[in-house]
Amino acid sequence: xxxxxxxxxxxxxxxxxxxxxEGKEILETNSMRDFAGDSLEIVEVVSRSMKQLRIxxxxxxxxxxxxxxxxxxxxxxxxxxxxx
Amino acid sequence: xxxGNGALRVxxxxxxxxxxERLLVALTPVEREQADRAGLIGRSLRQFALGRxxxxxxxxxxxxxxxxxxxxxxLTGPGGEPQVHVGGVAGGASTSVxxxxxxxxxxxxxxxxxxxxxxxxxxxxxERLRPTEVARSxxxxxxxxxxxxxxxxxxxxxxxxxxxxxxxxxWKALQPNKNTSPAExxxxxxxxxxxxxxxxxxxxxxxxxxxxxxxxxxxxVKGPDGWYILSVAIATPCNNSQSGRDAVVGL
Numbered sequence: 001x002x003x004x005x006x007x008x009x010x011x012x013x014x015x016x017x018x019x020x021x022e023g024k025e026i027l028e029t030n031s032m033r034d035f036a037g038d039s040l041e042i043v044e045v046v047s048r049s050m051k052q053l054r055i056x057x058x059x060x061x062x063x064x065x066x067x068x069x070x071x072x073x074x075x076x077x078x079x080x081x082x083x084x
Numbered sequence: 085x086x087x088g089n090g091a092l093r094v095x096x097x098x099x100x101x102x103x104x105e106r107l108l109v110a111l112t113p114v115e116r117e118q119a120d121r122a123g124l125i126g127r128s129l130r131q132f133a134l135g136r137x138x139x140x141x142x143x144x145x146x147x148x149x150x151x152x153x154x155x156x157x158x159l160t161g162p163g164g165e166p167q168v169h170v171g172g173v174a175g176g177a178s179t180s181v182x183x184x185x186x187x188x189x190x191x192x193x194x195x196x197x198x199x200x201x202x203x204x205x206x207x208x209x210x211e212r213l214r215p216t217e218v219a220r221s222x223x224x225x226x227x228x229x230x231x232x233x234x235x236x237x238x239x240x241x242x243x244x245x246x247x248x249x250x251x252x253x254x255w256k257a258l259q260p261n262k263n264t265s266p267a268e269x270x271x272x273x274x275x276x277x278x279x280x281x282x283x284x285x286x287x288x289x290x291x292x293x294x295x296x297x298x299x300x301x302x303x304x305v306k307g308p309d310g311w312y313i314l315s316v317a318i319a320t321p322c323n324n325s326q327s328g329r330d331a332v333v334g335l
């Protein structure tokens with residue numbers, strides 16, 4: 001699975017869960033807060049994406065994440081680790 | 085809500101669709117400046133304004149006539165926490181704010197004593213009732229919590245939302261430092277029917293906080309666009325007779 005494919009999963013969940021993202025372009029440089037996502041919506045995007053990607057990332061690592069780029073980096077690392 | 089040491093005011097403020105400008109004009113210049121600096125726009129700005137206005141009402145209710153002629157600013161502290169300034173001076177009351185959908189909630193309390201000086205600490209969280217799978221999230225809840233929420237009589241969707249507001253409210257009340265993990269908080273019991281939850285606070289989080297009793301109240305409240313879940317957590321100071329007891333704190 002490529003980085004773009006992982007990002008597509010995250011973006012689909014952002015569009016599905018965070019109303020403020022509707023009609024807006026989502027870039028790696030964004031944060032979910034840019035689309036007025038509240039804490040629960042952010043948790044749901046992260047949880048649903050991990051489930052669809054079939055990865056598990058420790059909560060402690062997720063707490064360190066800054067913006068979508070950080071989340072994507074972490075998920076990409078987990079996907080690579082899973083396939084090795 | 086009686087804390088045993090004075091009253092904690094809880095104020096709910098609905099968003100009735102008034103123009104954003106009317107909400108903003110009710111903020112103080114310092115609050116508007118903070119919103120500008122934070123780059124808040126659209127829905128975020130609207131919710132920020134509504135939350136601040138709810139806090140103003142709650143603070144004025146607890147402080148009463150003595151501050152009637154003074155401006156009240158609710159500023160954003162370094163950790164995102166709301167800080168009260170009355171007449172330009174920090175303190176006088178403390179507050180906690182939450183907003184979701186078309187409703188804002190704020191709690192306020194006085195005297196000025198902070199949690200580390202023997203005063204109570206409190207936090208509020210609000211979520212609009214909506215379909216959610218948060219009860220199954222390994223990010224939000226531990227394995228033990230997920231099992232508890234799955235078996236809750238009100239069903240996992242409602243219990244999950246309630247559980248989330250409970251943890252957020254407790255987190256706000258305890259104001260841990262950035263190195264503390266939310267995994268240090270674990271819900272051990274939750275009942276929407278009783279409006280209560282029991283939360284275990286881990287040793288690392290408890291260390292230095294100076295609180296031994298934690299009360300959590302949960303309520304369903306009506307907003308302009310439907311129902312919301314409101315949780316309020318109140319931590320009261322340790323006393324010697326309680327020190328060293330088990331970290332499961334009561335309700």
